[in-house]
Amino acid sequence: MATARERLAKARRFYQIIWALCLIGMFIPLVYPLGLPVKVSEPVKDYYEAIANLPEGSVIAVSFGASAALLDEQEAQFLATWKTIFQYGHKVIFYCSTQDAPIIIQNELAEVNPEKYGYVYGEDYVILPYSPLGEAGQAAFAKSIRSIYSADIEGTPLDNIPLMKDIDSYKGIDLLIYEYTSCTDVEWVIRQWVVPYKTKVLIMTLGCCGPMAAPYYPTQIQGFLSGSGAGTELEVVSGNPGPGAAMSDAKNLGMLPFFIAIIWTNIKPFLGRED
Amino acid sequence: MSAIRREIPSAILSLIGIALLLAFFTTLGFFQELHGILTSWVPIISGCSVGLGFLYMTYAQWMNYQRNKNLNNLIYLIVPLVFFAIFFGTALFSPGNTNSEAYQWLYYHIYKNVGGTVYAVMFFTLASSAIRTMRLFTRDPTGGFRFRLEAAALMFGGLIYTMRQIPLFQVYIPGIVELGEWIMLVPNVGGGRAAVIAAALGAITVGIRTLWGKERATAEVE
Amino acid sequence: MAADLIGGFIGTLFVISVMSMLWRDNLFFRFGQAAIMGATIAHYIFMNFQSVYKNGIIPLMAGNVMFVIPILLGLLMYTRLSKDIAWLAKYPTSVLVGVGTGVMITGTLRGQIIDQVKQTVLDAFTGINGIIILVGVVTALSFFLFTKEHTGALGTCVKIGRVFLMISLGANFSGELIWYLTQMIGRLMYILNEFVWPLLGA
Numbered sequence: 001m002a003t004a005r006e007r008l009a010k011a012r013r014f015y016q017i018i019w020a021l022c023l024i025g026m027f028i029p030l031v032y033p034l035g036l037p038v039k040v041s042e043p044v045k046d047y048y049e050a051i052a053n054l055p056e057g058s059v060i061a062v063s064f065g066a067s068a069a070l071l072d073e074q075e076a077q078f079l080a081t082w083k084t085i086f087q088y089g090h091k092v093i094f095y096c097s098t099q100d101a102p103i104i105i106q107n108e109l110a111e112v113n114p115e116k117y118g119y120v121y122g123e124d125y126v127i128l129p130y131s132p133l134g135e136a137g138q139a140a141f142a143k144s145i146r147s148i149y150s151a152d153i154e155g156t157p158l159d160n161i162p163l164m165k166d167i168d169s170y171k172g173i174d175l176l177i178y179e180y181t182s183c184t185d186v187e188w189v190i191r192q193w194v195v196p197y198k199t200k201v202l203i204m205t206l207g208c209c210g211p212m213a214a215p216y217y218p219t220q221i222q223g224f225l226s227g228s229g230a231g232t233e234l235e236v237v238s239g240n241p242g243p244g245a246a247m248s249d250a251k252n253l254g255m256l257p258f259f260i261a262i263i264w265t266n267i268k269p270f271l272g273r274e275d
Numbered sequence: 276m277s278a279i280r281r282e283i284p285s286a287i288l289s290l291i292g293i294a295l296l297l298a299f300f301t302t303l304g305f306f307q308e309l310h311g312i313l314t315s316w317v318p319i320i321s322g323c324s325v326g327l328g329f330l331y332m333t334y335a336q337w338m339n340y341q342r343n344k345n346l347n348n349l350i351y352l353i354v355p356l357v358f359f360a361i362f363f364g365t366a367l368f369s370p371g372n373t374n375s376e377a378y379q380w381l382y383y384h385i386y387k388n389v390g391g392t393v394y395a396v397m398f399f400t401l402a403s404s405a406i407r408t409m410r411l412f413t414r415d416p417t418g419g420f421r422f423r424l425e426a427a428a429l430m431f432g433g434l435i436y437t438m439r440q441i442p443l444f445q446v447y448i449p450g451i452v453e454l455g456e457w458i459m460l461v462p463n464v465g466g467g468r469a470a471v472i473a474a475a476l477g478a479i480t481v482g483i484r485t486l487w488g489k490e491r492a493t494a495e496v497e
Numbered sequence: 498m499a500a501d502l503i504g505g506f507i508g509t510l511f512v513i514s515v516m517s518m519l520w521r522d523n524l525f526f527r528f529g530q531a532a533i534m535g536a537t538i539a540h541y542i543f544m545n546f547q548s549v550y551k552n553g554i555i556p557l558m559a560g561n562v563m564f565v566i567p568i569l570l571g572l573l574m575y576t577r578l579s580k581d582i583a584w585l586a587k588y589p590t591s592v593l594v595g596v597g598t599g600v601m602i603t604g605t606l607r608g609q610i611i612d613q614v615k616q617t618v619l620d621a622f623t624g625i626n627g628i629i630i631l632v633g634v635v636t637a638l639s640f641f642l643f644t645k646e647h648t649g650a651l652g653t654c655v656k657i658g659r660v661f662l663m664i665s666l667g668a669n670f671s672g673e674l675i676w677y678l679t680q681m682i683g684r685l686m687y688i689l690n691e692f693v694w695p696l697l698g699a
Contacts, residue, residue: 069390072683191604295599323571432667465633
């Protein structure tokens, strides 16, 4: 009979083997892509249609709450979203709600290049700087943008920006796209945008937060993207390729050892193997 | 003297909370204005006070080191300060601040990279704990097998929804996408909505107790 | 070019330092962990102070004197560091908690209770899925009744509710696992694109 210490060491070795196999499985498609197709889900289709069905020239506010450490999970989502918005000619007010958001948005927008879509900064889109909004800040922003921001990210006063001349609250916003990384933040947008002003809202969040946003769909939020997989699906449905495809490919073999380990640990007792 | 330390802050808390409730339930201009002003102050107050975290962390690491002068604690004391100085100094003194080439280099290769790796490592620990948790059968003392309903539910929700997100399974297991979506939009909503309602009831209770002054923990500073 | 390769090399070292935790706890891992602590705090403090400067001090200097109050309240938070005047920090805390509580209660009642209950009832008339949702909500809610013993009919209700809650938990767990997997893939892509391929001249 093995001692507890020996069993613990054996279990640890088993997990380390699984980890190594998962790592190898993730690595192979990065060098030899598999190119498997991706199927699109209903929340993503509704997300896309909510943007596509807006009249041209509608104003979309994007509450950008990205995090640098979580960029791998979020990048596909917001790049596909921005490209879709620009594709349909909507006006955009980006406002940054996390410390990492200003750097990310400036770097990533430079890659997307709104000018390629005929966009002019200040007339068609504007970036507002970082403010630690929280729930109270979202409430203040919805009521009066100028109570939080007096200037854009470059320091230009809002009154000097053509897009912001007649917009100071939820009244000038046709759709809010709320991007967040902390699972309970969805409650903020429900409480401060949907309940008081019945604003149409789309959600962009991490994979683990999607199931927590599902109870609000489709009545309180009109669509949501949950994880990089949803970002890949949006790339497919909107026809805008991006970083999601390579990510999706690498997931294929990375998860296989995990599934095999689960099947093995469940049939092991029936084979009379020590638990 | 005790009033200025306890009762007055408590009264301010309650008055502000009630004013915001009145702003929502009435159309009185005064309360609407107050709502706008108070909510716009919160980002500034929070922004100003963020330095406290750094001071507390440094103090805690210093005390740790004083209690136990080993290499581990020395690393936790010195290294954060060094990297704090590098990042803060570069952001402050580079032309363009955080948009400067130097800061962008640090940001991309260290800040973003290491932050991402901390989460990446959690894949392995989470996968291990999932393998341990997702066991449908355990042995009972008589040597037979006992079926674990809750583990089965966890496995059903977890594995199917995982497979739904992997293109390999989407292609080779017909119906997995539809089943995964059904799990997300039906049983998950059933359980999730109950959690939302229960948490909301709890939050309102705590909120009312806070405005009433019964939740001492929210305003106590030792 | 050389700076990029050096950056890739340093970044790869940091990735390996944090991942070495999987082998066992070691000084290399602690170094990486401590480095990110310092870097994160520096970035957060700089961005927040910059935000206060842009959104508070500049408008104040432009004549909007109201901004003196939140800036002063924010600075009062630092009185926590001294035992003698720590009580002054209760004032900004009271404002923060009062505002947070006030904005939370108003939206919670409507958005998270009334609308959710209404939608659950309406869903029940849409078909079998709606009935499953209704059963799920009612039974899972019974799980949160901690003032009554979970026996008899309530006990059965709670057992069913736990199944729904575990399915929810499973979906959350699955999302988390895929998220971390994506992060790991991102790190592998970084090592390949920023270090390995440039080193091999690809």
